[in-house]
Amino acid sequence: MAHIWPIGGGKGGSGKSFITSSLGRLSAGLGRRTLVIDLDLGAANLHTLVGVPYPSKSFSDFLQKKVTRLDDTVVETPFENLFLISGAQDPFDIANLPYEQKIKALRAIMRLDYACILLDLGAGTSFNTLDFFLLSQNGIFITTPEPTSIENVYRLIRSVYFRRIRYCFSVSQFKALEEEAIEQFGEGAFNKPECMMKVIERDHPESYRELQNDFNAFRFRLVINQLHKRDNAVLGLHICRIIEKHMGLGIEFTGNVSYDDHVHDAICQQVSFLDRYPYTKTAGELRAVGRQIFQPAGRQLMLQYV
Ligand SMILES: Nc1ncnc2c1ncn2[C@@H]1O[C@H](COP(=O)(O)OP(=O)(O)O)[C@@H](O)[C@H]1O
Ligand SMILES: [Mg+2]
Known part of the structure; x- marks a missing residue:
């Protein structure tokens, strides 16, 4: 779905929600009806990051059939054109979304009518997260420059890749493929995308073509957030190259967003960082990332004034 942007990262605290809210603010500032979903x-x-401390409705109201349409859970934010589906009132066991509810949610999200929909996904590699990621080919991955965060984002991208492969096969077929990969390439090969794809190419050429077409159509992007002055500014390029080498996945490095204490200040004051601190380096970088992602040809100047 061209207008859906899932935003994820392997690790909590990397800035997924901050980047989601910032991109939402930028997209809305372009005059596009924009929805951010928690x-x-x-x-x-x-909700806290988009200025709605006490949302009256939640995503779970739809799953629990309190409302009939997902659209009925949308709340306004203080920003023109920016809307929110919050998770604030979700029940404690929402993380273990049963399969039918997940399918219901996925279908409902695809039917929503907004110019831009940004999905703020949880950390980790649960099937829920992976399936939300695969709703669209526009996934945006967030990591900090710390090795732990990079390791987790790499694991997440690999999991998304494997999850897409899994869609093509039954449980027993997939098991057979894993065994085949181990036999051909040795212990641990079932965990290596390139080995699995070689086996699929030989045993299931049609699925292989379908997968290749899909992987080629992915427009995955990587953003490095919380970059400090002494960090390597081209780290993102290196990570993308490694992913391309091992998964054959083209992933675009979309930019660095510097660490800035004002982010903490803005969050504590519950105001939009971009509005309160528009002249900081970090705000400029966020706008540059926004331009890269939304590419509103001929209207790029407007982003500078959000
Ligand atoms: N660019 C940044 N500069 C400084 N602090 C940041 C930046 N991005 C995020 N943070 C800090 O990291 C915390 C976690 O961000 P958040 O978006 O909630 O992470 P996630 O959603 O990935 O768990 C924020 O509360 C904020 O204090
Ligand atoms: Mg978050």
């Missing part, structure tokens, strides 16, 4: 099931806090 899908960090069980740890929702996006």
